[in-house]
Amino acid sequence: MADVARFRYDASGRDGLLAVWPNGDLYAYQTDAVGLMNTTKRKLWSDSSRESVLRVTPGDFSKDGRDDMIGVMNGGSLYRWDGKASNGLNPLVKIWPDTRWTGIKIMSGDVDGAGKTDLLGWWGQNLNLSRAMETAPSPQVRAPGPPSADTCPP
Numbered sequence: 001m002a003d004v005a006r007f008r009y010d011a012s013g014r015d016g017l018l019a020v021w022p023n024g025d026l027y028a029y030q031t032d033a034v035g036l037m038n039t040t041k042r043k044l045w046s047d048s049s050r051e052s053v054l055r056v057t058p059g060d061f062s063k064d065g066r067d068d069m070i071g072v073m074n075g076g077s078l079y080r081w082d083g084k085a086s087n088g089l090n091p092l093v094k095i096w097p098d099t100r101w102t103g104i105k106i107m108s109g110d111v112d113g114a115g116k117t118d119l120l121g122w123w124g125q126n127l128n129l130s131r132a133m134e135t136a137p138s139p140q141v142r143a144p145g146p147p148s149a150d151t152c153p154p
Helices: none
Strands: 003-007 016-020 026-031 037-043 053-059 068-073 078-081 105-109 118-123 126-132
Touching: 003 053, 016 053, 053 105, 068 105
Parallel strands: none
Antiparallel strands: 003 016, 016 026, 026 037, 053 068, 068 078, 105 118, 118 126
16 A cells, blocks of 8 residues: 555444555545444545545545545645545645645644644754634645755655
8 A cells, every 4th residue: 555544434433444455545444333444445536546645634634524635645735635435535735835745744633622623844953833714715834834845855
């Protein structure tokens, strides 16, 4: 697998796994009522065109009750895929204006207790918090942002 993360695919309330395979396939693997992985897996996009995704982190960034996904692309761009009401993911939307995210590990969680998923970026010895804008018509990330190119890891 190219990357793996916790992901809630449906309204069951149970966490499963999200796996990005090296060929670009993205699958959600579900768990059963006792928390064990079952054989149910769902392909989240119809083709293998996502091989340029380096890292993913899930969370309810849009605060609609469904897991969304943020991903760092091979060129350093940061994108978000919102969860569909019918399960799966909507088309990607770019959420950062430049391409400084290549060397940054991304994580998510409600670290400030505000009830909204926060995006964390980790590079070098720094852990930096980014918050999704709550009123923007298109998803953007408001943050001090990644460091300049001269402070990012190679």
